[in-house]
Amino acid sequence: MQGFSxxxxxxxxxxxxLFGILRGVKVFEVFMEGAAEGLALLGKILPALIALLTxxxxxxxxxxLDLIVFALAPTADFLTVxxxxxxxxxxxxxxxxxxxxxxxxxxxxxxxxxFIGRVASVLEGSSETTFYTIAxxxxxxGIGKLRHTIPAALSADFTAMIVSVIxxxxxxxx
Amino acid sequence: MNYVFAGMILxxxxxxxxxxxxxxxxxxxxxxxxxxxxxxxxxSGMICLxxxxxxxxxxxxxxxxxxxxxWPLTGRVFKGLxxxxxxxxxxxxxxxxxxLGLGNAATPLGIMAMKELYxxxxxxxxxxxxxxxxxxxxxxxxxxIPLTSGALRMAAGSTAPFEILPAVWVSSLCSVVIGLFMxxxxxxxxxxxxxxxxxx
Numbered sequence: 001m002q003g004f005s006x007x008x009x010x011x012x013x014x015x016x017x018l019f020g021i022l023r024g025v026k027v028f029e030v031f032m033e034g035a036a037e038g039l040a041l042l043g044k045i046l047p048a049l050i051a052l053l054t055x056x057x058x059x060x061x062x063x064x065l066d067l068i069v070f071a072l073a074p075t076a077d078f079l080t081v082x083x084x085x086x087x088x089x090x091x092x093x094x095x096x097x098x099x100x101x102x103x104x105x106x107x108x109x110x111x112x113x114x115f116i117g118r119v120a121s122v123l124e125g126s127s128e129t130t131f132y133t134i135a136x137x138x139x140x141x142g143i144g145k146l147r148h149t150i151p152a153a154l155s156a157d158f159t160a161m162i163v164s165v166i167x168x169x170x171x172x173x174x
Numbered sequence: 175m176n177y178v179f180a181g182m183i184l185x186x187x188x189x190x191x192x193x194x195x196x197x198x199x200x201x202x203x204x205x206x207x208x209x210x211x212x213x214x215x216x217x218s219g220m221i222c223l224x225x226x227x228x229x230x231x232x233x234x235x236x237x238x239x240x241x242x243x244x245w246p247l248t249g250r251v252f253k254g255l256x257x258x259x260x261x262x263x264x265x266x267x268x269x270x271x272x273x274l275g276l277g278n279a280a281t282p283l284g285i286m287a288m289k290e291l292y293x294x295x296x297x298x299x300x301x302x303x304x305x306x307x308x309x310x311x312x313x314x315x316x317x318x319i320p321l322t323s324g325a326l327r328m329a330a331g332s333t334a335p336f337e338i339l340p341a342v343w344v345s346s347l348c349s350v351v352i353g354l355f356m357x358x359x360x361x362x363x364x365x366x367x368x369x370x371x372x373x374x
Contacts, residue, residue, distance in 0.1 A: 006334065006336065006337070008319075008336065008339055009319065009336055012318070012319065013227055016227050016228075016230055016231045016234075016236065017227065017230060019230075019231070019234050019236060020230040020231070020233065020234040022234075023233075023234035023235060025230055025233045025234045027230050030226075030229050030230050030233045031226035031227065031229065031230055032226065033226075033229055034225040034226040034227070034228060034229025034230065034232075035222040035223070035225055035226035035229075037225050037229065037278065038218075038221045038222040038223075038224070038225025038226065039218065039222055039225075041221070041225070041278065042214055042217075042218050042221060042222075045214065046210065046211070046214050049210045049213065049214060050206075050207045050210040050211070051179060052179070053206045053207070053209055053210040053213070054183075054202075054203065054206040054207055054210070055179055055182040055183050055186070056182065056206075057202050057205075057206035057209070058182070058183055058186035058187070058190070058199060058202055058203065058206070059182045059183075059185065059186040061186070061190065061195065061198045061199060061202045062185075062186040062187065062188075062189040062190030062193065062195060062198075062199055063189055063190070063193050063195065064182075064185050064186050064189040064190075067189065093313075094178065095178060098178060100322065100326070103323075103326060104213060104326060104330075107326060107327065107330040108330060111330070111331075112326075112327040112330040112331065112332035112335070113332050113333060113334070117327075117330075117332075118337075118338060118341075121320075121323050121324075121326075121327055121338045121342075122323075122338050122341045122342050122345050123345070124320070124322070124323040124326075125317065125320025125322070125323035125324070125338060125342040125345075125346075126315065126320070126342050126345035126346040126349060127313075127314065127315060127346075127349060128312065128313050128314065128315035129313075130313040133309065133312050133313045134309055134313065136281065136284075136285070137284055137285065137288050137308075137309050137312065138288075138301065138305075138309070140285040140288055140289065141285075141288045141289055141291075141292045142299070143292075143299060143300065143301050143305070144299055144300075145299060145300035145301060146301050146306075147300060147301050147306060147360075147361075148306060148356075148357065148360035148361060149301055149305075149306045149309055149310065149357075151356065151360060152306060152310045152353055152354075152356040152357040152360060153309065153310050153313040153314070153353060155352055155353055155356040156310060156313060156314035156349040156350065156352055156353030156356075157313070157314070157349065159314075159348050159349040159352040159353070160314070160345050160346070160348070160349040163344065163345040163348040163349065164341070164345050167340070167341035167342075167344045167345050168338075168341055170341075171340050171341045171344075172337060172338070172341065
């Protein structure tokens with residue numbers, strides 16, 4: 001499993017470049033265009049990340065995070081989710097930068113290759129910022145009545161959290 | 175977001191003072207911002223590399239190819255929409271952009287899709303079942319490469335940042351399936367169709 005995963009990234013990378021050349025795309029110039037866009041995107045994330053890493057960092061150092069983790073521990077055990085990952089699961093639907101900050105904090109405390117680190121990684125990679133997306137998409141067409149959007153969307157986020165644990169145990173041996 | 179941010183900081187300050195950790199708190203106020211900058215720098219290599227490659231994919235028409243492959247699937251999820259209609263096309267393109275991790279492209283395409291859905295269906299200011307399904311599809315991400323997650327793993331020193339790939343695929347897939355299932359389950363009939371009004 002692990003060897004296969006390592007191959008995927010270079011394969012996709014090479015495949016796309018090959019496809020581009022075959023289609024007559026000026027791959028180098030286009031690449032730079034895309035990379036510049038990536039840079040701009042990072043520049044946009046930076047202020048939010050500074051704000052949120054500071055907030056989450058303070059939250060962690062003050063011990064408030066530990067309090068919350070402690071309070072949520074029974075719920076986490078009930079769901080078989082590691083209790084340290086629960087704050088990420090809760091923040092994820094609410095804020096992308098906030099989730100990124102909590103995720104970073106989990107990675108630095110527990111290491112990316114630990115069980116907790118891996119579960120957090122899978123969770124971060126398999127869900128999206130729910131409320132923001134809802135606001136943007138419905139706002140664009142002026143729809144006010146959301147009906148069952150939020151419950152359905154949250155069920156997806158919830159599933160991601162539970163399945164993250166299962167898949168890490170299955171594929172990466174916990 | 176304002177409340178989350180302010181709330182976190184204020185609670186942290188209160189708890190910190192109460193537990194006597196004001197020295198650490200004071201240090202953290204300044205050092206955490208620095209960490210953010212270092213973090214962004216450490217992931218920028220991978221992010222820019224990938225943005226570049228994905229731009230090539232976009233330019234070479236890969237998006238259209240994949241969207242084409244997805245039509246049978248999107249057609250089934252959004253039953254009843256005109257086969258070659260604009261809505262279905264926009265939805266496929268949006269899903270493809272999400273799949274390839276092109277967040278910037280996905281959002282305008284998604285908005286376009288919402289507008290098309292708004293035109294094709296009579297909805298009276300309320301979300302139609304198809305709109306709900308579409309939004310749920312977007313909030314439960316399916317990405318081929320979870321770039322942010324992987325890049326941050328690499329920055330944190332992982333020996334195999336993308337070993338999580340199969341796990342992420344399975345997890346994303348499950349969350350999308352459940353999300354769509356719940357959308358269908360809770361949807362019932364479109365409110366306008368149920369009441370018998372509307373141009374359908």
